[in-house]
């Protein structure tokens with residue numbers, strides 16, 4: 004496809020933001036004609052041409068009218084009936100670029116791929132052999148249901164890596180980790196150590212520690228063992244390189260806007276200054292930066308169209324869907340003693356946090372997976388809105404996985420904006436049996452949100468889930484996974500609805516729907532050229548549609 008188009012027509016120079024003094028809208032920088040444009044703009048859902056000037060769309064409509072925007076100096080691009088959609092928006096992403104670049108990766112971050120426990124041991128052992136005793140050996144992107152051995156990773160496996168180093172393998176879901184004996188010993192954990200609030204030290208049938216530790220029980224490992232230290236300059240360089248690296252990965256999959264869960268704001272600005280930031284960032288933060296925002300009157304929306312303060316980062320209220328620690332009203336099937344997941348925050352603390360954020364004019368954002376946790380979050384948001392009423396807060400619920408009719412009603416009444424998992428319906432069907440069909444009918448409930456008139460957005464939660472928007476769209480449309488299993492088919496949505504979720508609803512999620520999320524005059528010229536039309540291709544192949552080009556602000560930031 005790329006050869007058909009020709010680099011000179013749609014290459015970096017053609018789509019580069021021009022600083023021309025000519026502001027006459029009839030003199031477009033670029034006109035795209037003969038395209039199949041799905042605008043995601045209800046006033047004109049389909050178009051065949053558009054014009055761009057200064058990084059924004061100036062005209063969208065027919066090829067005949069687009070001609071009025073073409074003058075000498077306008078680059079004209081014949082799309083040869085390719086499909087064009089607005090740039091995709093991911094509203095929940097941990098954007099851990101430096102982990103991808105610098106750490107030991109034991110699973111596939113982007114696709115479904117099965118690995119062996121032996122391969123994990125080998126990779127970590129190679130690292131241990133180059134690392135002084137006593138220092139941590141970390142593995143990332145482990146997925147416990149993508150293991151060829153068809154069993155759980157355990158302490159004995161990790162003892163084969165080393166007995167002199169503390170060793171940990173982090174589940175990609177981010178809520179559970181697997182430790183070797185040295186790590187458990189350094190942390191003073193033995194088989195008689197009781198579980199603690201918000202976490203567990205898991206045991207095998209004989210009551211011995213099996214190495215798996217969940218949620219907040221992992222905090223005891225924070226201050227034991229030695230870790231490689233870096234100078235401030237080294238840390239800055241790693242963060243910068245990591246962000247530049249992940250920005251390239253995002254645009255490769257068609258993402259032009261991503262909500263970042265924290266990260267290094269300084270590095271982000273450095274990457275932008277170097278021209279290496281290829282996507283737009285809604286910066287979601289917590290801790291020191293959030294405190295500073297509250298103290299100094301920086302509210303959500305501060306920044307510009309490249310880097311802007313969005314909601315807070317996810318304030319975590321319960322455990323994980325993929326690692327089966329989310330807080331359920333009914334216990335997990337087959338657990339004895341009955342296990343209902345982890346609540347990681349008290350209602351009282353949650354209320355106080357939500358109110359302080361709301362008072363500061365900052366969009367609150369909580370991580371809530373289970374119905375119990377979503378109920379707690381809504382209680383805190385409702386309370387905050389009463390204590391400090393503000394218009395159009397759009398309190399955000401990250402994941403918002405397991406809902407019921409009462410929760411739906413409260414979400415709608417509050418104008419809350421959920422960002423459920425996107426790729427899970429394809430990537431994680433191997434975990435759905437832990438919840439069962441009854442619960443899956445109410446999980447990642449895109450259909451229910453649409454029917455209730457709730458503006459539901461996409462939240463890949465990378466690293467827990469792959470971030471590919473087309474994989475997400477396929478899952479939303481089919482509810483069928485890589486293994487052929489279909490779960491919660493009642494929650495299917497149409498291709499058009501899935502496009503809305505991944506574009507305009509994402510813009511709404513950060514109060515930016517006036518400037519992006521659809522292809523319309525005046526909006527930022529962010530769009531994706533697809534080799535096939537997701538409306539007509541076999542629905543089981545949507546994820547395989549080739550991203551031909553990704554364009555941000557009228558500049559080609561990726562081309563096949």
Ligand SMILES: [Zn+2]
Nearest residue numbers: 095264317464
């Ligand atoms: Zn997250």
